[in-house]
Amino acid sequence: MPSLIDLRRRIRSVKNTQQITKAMKMVAAAKLRRAQERVVASRPFSQSYEKLLANVVSAAAGDESVSSHPLLAVRAEENIQVILMTSDRGLAGAFNSNLIKGAQSFIAEKPGASIQLEAVGRKGRDFFRRRNLNISGEHVGIFDKSLFADADKIAKAAIERYANGEVDAVYLVYNEFRSVMSQKLSVKKVLPIPVPEGKESADYIFEQPAGELLGSLLPNYVGIMIYAAVLESAAAEHAARMVAMDAASTNAAKVIDQLTLYLNRVRQASITREIIEVVSGAAALD
Secondary structure, three states, rough: OOOOHHHHHHHHHHHHHHHHHHHHHHHHHHHHHHHHHHHHHEEEEEEEHHHHHHHHHHHOOOOOOHHHOOOOOOOOOEEEEEEOOOOOOOOOOOHHHHHHHHHHHHHHHOOOEEEEEEOOOHHHHHHHHHOOEEEEEEEHHHHHHHHHHHHHHHHHHHHHHOEEEEEOOOEEEEEEEOOOOOOEEEEEEOOOOOOOOOOOOOOOOOOOHHHHHHHHHHHHHHHHHHHHHHHHHHHHHHHHHHHHHHHHHHHHHHHHHHHHHHHHHHHHHHHHHHHHHHHHHHHHOO
C-alpha cells in the first residue's frame, strides 16, 4: 500500500499535468479560430479557380498547344511523388497516425512504383526516414506560418520534377478539416492536372493563345491546391489537439478524484489502526 506522502505527490503531479493540458487546449482553441477563418475564406476561391481552369481547358481542347502541355501529359505511374502533410508536434490524438497509415496504404496500393516522399511536417518525415523511404524534400514549421510562398515553393519543385519526367504523378495526402470533432483523410491527385471529360465547356473568347494562357493558369492551380491543403491541415491539427487536450484534462480530473478517494481511505485506515493500537495498549495496562 502506497504511503500518504506518495499519494499526495502523485495527486500534485497529475494536477500539474492537468494545468498544462488545459493551457494547451486554450492555445489550440485560439489558433483553431484563426485557422478555421482562413480555411472558410480560401475554399470559395480554390473551388472557383478549379472550375475556371476546367472550363478553359475544355474550351481550348482543340488547340494542339493545350493537349501537348507538359502538366497535362498523362503517363504510366512508375515514379510517384507523395506530398505528405503531418504536424511538427505530437499530442494531437490520431491526427498524425491516420495520415501515416493513409500514406502507407497508398504506397501499398502501388507495389511496382518508385515512391518519392515530400515530407511537410516533422512527424511524417521522422517516421518514414526510419523506414528508409526516399525523401525528396522536407519542410518544417509551415503550419505555424501558413504562407502561400511556402506552398508555392513546394508546388514549383513538384512541377519541375513532373515537367522533367522525374515523376509520373504527384499526390497530396492530408487531413481535410470538416469540424472540430471531425477530420477527413484526403488523397488528391495534383499532377497531371485532372481534366473533366464530357463536360459542356463555357464559351470563352481568348485574347491570347490558349497555350500561353494555360502556361500561367496551370502552375498557379498546383500552388493553390497545395496551399489549400496546408490551410486544411493546419485547422485540422489545431482541432485535433484541442480535442485531445480536452480529453486529457477530463481524464486527469478523473484520476485526481480516484487518487483523492484512495488517499482518504488510506488516511482513514491509518487513523483507525492508530486508534486500535491506543485502545489495545490501554486495555493491556488494565
